Amino acid sequence: MTVGQLRSAHLGLLRDRRVVDHLDPPLRPEPAPERYHTWTLVAAEPAPTRLARLLDARVRPGPYLPGHLHQQQRTLDALQPELLHLASAAGNPLTTPVLAGVFPTGTLDGIGVPDPDLGVLILVNTALLDLLDGVLKTMTAALPHYGTPPLLNGDQAAYVLAEALNAYLYGHGAARPRRLPELSGQRLALVTLMVRRATQFVLAHEVAHLQAGHLVHARRHTALDTPVGALDARAFGWPREHEADRIAAGLMLHTLDGLGPRELDVHEPCLVAALLLVLFLHEITDRLADELGLAVPFADLHPPPVRRIQSLVEHLAGRVRTSRALDLAADVATWLEDQLAEVRTWFRLVDRASA
Template identity: 70%
Template sequence: MTVEELRARHVELLRDRRVADRLGPPDPDGPREDRYHTWTQVGAEPLPTRLTRLAVVRARPAGYRSAHLRALQATLDACQPEVLHLADAAGWSVRTPVLAGVFPTGTLDGISVPVPGRGVLVLVNTGLLDLSAAVLKIMTGVLPAYGTPPLLTPDQASYALAEAVNAYLYGNGAVSARPLPELSGQRLALVGLMLRRATQFVIAHELAHVITGHLVTARRVTDPDTPVGALDAWAVGWPREHEADRVAATIMLRTLDDLAPRLVEAIEPCLVGALLLVPFLHEVTDRLADEQGRPVPFSTTHPPPVRRIQALVEHLAGRTRTPRALDLAADVATWLEDQLAGVREWFRLVDEVAV
């Protein structure tokens, strides 16, 4: 089985679940994307308009957009080869064909789908990629540590984050928050680095299941509450999920091997923050999903996010090379926690509109 054959299986799965018929080039005559063109526009509409946008996502999620799925798949295609190279550098040569494919699984964990006699298809949630990118943009746009003056006020950032989480929880993987303006300079570099490494960590975690042979004895579980209805995944047990996190972290730390000490000191905190970003988001969105009565697909197949965070932090703390390697990750976790009250308030207001 070649990777191209796995790619065909991926498109077949997208088609079978009525997500997309193809991942070909976008239609140049398709509708133009509604987006924020300047940072002053973010959350600047009258309150009723902002609440209506949140309510519409809940009531009428849009259809899957082939052009957007293609763009997300291009991100995965760009990230996967480096992960395979890093795994080889860490002493784990991957002989099994693997392809990371974008798919609306509804979970912030990747899903490994063995294709007997062919390889492994790793499904990465569309919502995971959209939410990670939006949160990083908002965080770097509002916190002065990443550039002055800030691009967003705290009130703008609160609404933008509520919009991103609302789209994640209610958009069925088809809706992303209204795109934010482009970044530049230090902010662009930081978001690009962290988003790439966070995405690669998700791929590396699933690759770790292949490397360690976890999938050989995995059991199939079916969750009926994914964005595309009932979907199968392979459960390996909580101890092996922790092991996959450790293997993935070891693989990703190899990105520092060829860097000069001064670059390691600058980049390692960004790398560690990126490795912990998805578990941080998982913990926050799980709490909000529970409060909103929203299902969390495959929630029992992995340890609770807070346990994964604790175990991963302990693993990283013994392997990092700079004294302040965990500082950025701590800042991300603190910032997300501080934003919860604002997101809850927006959700309360939109709940009133929806009644």
């Protein structure tokens, strides 16, 4: 049993489901994604132009691009060794080969696919990294405490967030919103750190299931409504899902061991906010999907996101080491909730235009 064999199985799954034939860097440049070149141009087009772009992502999400998936897989490959090291350092090393592989699952949760002869594939939605990056870039560009003056005003931020959520909900893991300009300084450092930490938490949750022996009690569950048709996963039950969240959070908190008080005061709030951001986005996307009449694959395998958030916050509150550890997470949740009314307005306009 080797990780190399799991890579072959992952590639076979991508190929069999007609996502891509390979994850090698493309020999020829792929079409460059549309992007804004300056922050003043973000969402500055006339409203009908912006509306047409949202509608186009719904009806023509586009193909899965090997080059984009290659970059996402490289990101996952870079994150996995640290988690496996942490599992070993915590006294519970994994004896089963594991590989995190990018795949259009349609859900923000990782999907564990065990193979008794190879190990476990952790399938990570192709849309996850794009959504995390887009939401965090928008937030840091719009809020003044990450730099003054803000790079985006409220109307710009609401449209950009609507575009990111629209691509996630309707794009089958292939659609990408128009790319934002590059960030710099504190904003860039925060986004880079939080995307990395949030993605690690998704992987750590699945690793936690293995550490806790949950596969022994798991049952097979098939979702018929993923972007690539029916997919199998394992159902563990809600108590074990909460347990996996707690184990994963503990693994992530161990990455801060050895930091001095000043460093801990900076890094712990970012880490906690990143863990909870995954669940915040899960809650928002599930809520919007329900309002729009869209199916959420594997929705019944996990507790409702609100319950997971409450349970994890209570767990973290007794284990964090700095007084401000939960403050950034609260700011993120408040900002996301404040934007939802305008996001819904854009979605209603798209619905009318497509009727």
